[in-house]
Amino acid sequence: MVAQLEYVQRAQTQQVQTENEVLIFTFDQLLLQRGGRLGPVTLAYETWGELNATGDNAILITHALTGSSHAHDPADPENPKAAWWNPLIGPGKYFDTSRYFVICANVIGGCAGSTGPSSKNPLTDRPFGMRFPVITIRDMVRAQHKLIKHLGVRRLAMVAGGSIGGQQALEWAVMYPQLVEKVAVIAASAAVSAQAISFNEVARQSIMADPAWLCGDYLPGHGPATGLSIARMLAMITYQSEESMEMRFSRNPVQREAATAPTFSPELGGRFDVENYLYYQGDQLARRFDANSYLYISRAMDLYDVSEGYASLEEALGRIRSQMIFVGIRSDFLFPASHVRWLADKVQMVGGNARYVELDSPHGHDAFLKEWDQLTEALRQF
């Protein structure tokens, strides 16, 4: 809860500069897909643009594992570092805030204002930690559904997201077929592979092996930074590609000022630039992200299977009424392009309106946060 408050305070500080506000919506409870209930549930969200009188010009943006509601920053709109999908959102951009009411909410399970493991458990008045229930992509989407109803949205013009944001977008199409006009599923598939589960599990084991994890009961600001850094180092490899890492780093020795290794450990024969980069990325995430949230959200990614609860994949996909675009990335090995294309084909085979576009990018999974021109062009094929 402290972490949440700090985030909201920071966002409110930003508000002075950006005239954007992280808003809070709280509802009583959510029945969870894997059993149990969560409540009260808070969603932290941001909006840009205005909802029209008929309530049908809203676009929901769904974020990835370590993302937040801050997809756009009107005060610094050209800077991709100021907000994670900044170059796609704004007046005249693909997600045109002069025409659309654009919404982005932190997922449940997260640590950027929404209810997650770092929130206070109302039964104990202490942070949930690992007493937080298992949550799924479907739970995240059902919470978002409550939010858009609260906001007066009658029909979504679009839902769009990449990675587990893409899983959420797909789930919107299956769960609420009548509510969504268009859905963009970017770098996401019907269910992740054994390899992706494996990478996630190594990351989780790294977090839980850190003695500072304390079975999830660490104090705010005293979490398993070493374990979370190592988890992030691994994740960063899977977000890139052999090709892009070779272009950026090759076998160069460290170029810039040295970052701090998670373990402060001795180097064996010097430091490669790519190692220094991974240390930096690990350290950055450990400073801003909650380790337990990482466990829960990465698990939601593993558990997601669009066919769960249906007689077949075809039955699940057959529910879709939205116009779908699936965007794969040539060099993505976390959500291989072939899996994304396969899913698009499946939707078509059951009579859906689905198009597949592939980004010809060397940047791996992360291309959905980098290839602004290609992404815009792909999405314009809607």
Added chain:
Amino acid sequence: MVAQLEYVQRAQTQQVQTENEVLIFTFDQLLLQRGGRLGPVTLAYETWGELNATGDNAILITHALTGSSHAHDPADPENPKAAWWNPLIGPGKYFDTSRYFVICANVIGGCAGSTGPSSKNPLTDRPFGMRFPVITIRDMVRAQHKLIKHLGVRRLAMVAGGSIGGQQALEWAVMYPQLVEKVAVIAASAAVSAQAISFNEVARQSIMADPAWLCGDYLPGHGPATGLSIARMLAMITYQSEESMEMRFSRNPVQREAATAPTFSPELGGRFDVENYLYYQGDQLARRFDANSYLYISRAMDLYDVSEGYASLEEALGRIRSQMIFVGIRSDFLFPASHVRWLADKVQMVGGNARYVELDSPHGHDAFLKEWDQLTEALRQF
């Protein structure tokens, strides 16, 4: 040293069954590529077959990261689990022990009898730990060179190995061009990629993050089992492929008796079979392998660049006089087939005798320990 003794005892126990012996060769010192010297140096090795009178029928087999001298087990010759290259070695096999004198030695830095971080530092009478010097593939090869001279070998009929065993084989061709008739470089390249270095570094950080690591000064049998297990879990992903993991595990829930997770941690929504498999593999390695050896040998893999110390890659490869075969694996993403092929082309371009063969296997890097028929067929093209 205790670990070493235990290994030698185990090997001697095996001897009763297998009539094979782990032998010991000790020499004064080795000047190291990255500076300093190591000494005295012990190599644990095994041999099969007889050296001929002219000393030119010897084959040196070089092992991979967690391998040992036990490449062949005459008492259980058809069982790949009894010895790591068993199906390729023996009377009438590709490495024909009725015609050749086959040698395999544990690398320096290792923990299966040769001098490594768990050996006693003669200056302190305690295990080296992280006071062990940085060693390289070239150092390993120079130690092997001393061994084969000691054994009376005048010319090697072949050097063959996969992974860092392949790096050693390549280094033999460059360092000792007059001494080696044929060299088989399997699933190895001129230097590993930034991505491979990254995977290794995450593994090393996992080991060093374990409080039981104690900066390398753990007592024998009380090493960082959790960290080493996590490192192994990650490595096992990189030794396979998305394709093979999908074939073997897909998204199945755990099938067999549950293995112990490195962290004994709570499961979030059940256990996938692939996770259980990785736990098992991690646990198995942690029981048999020294964590500091893992740090040093994986670093040797990263540091290896065949051109180091030469004016150019071409100059290094131009030294080669052996007949070379390079074997790539279609689905290998640790040492991509394209890198192996590129190296074979380079050797040809500088006038060398090099052939490239690709194994059409879904098993990723590990195919060099699985695809016996394809490997035999590939090597017969010599």
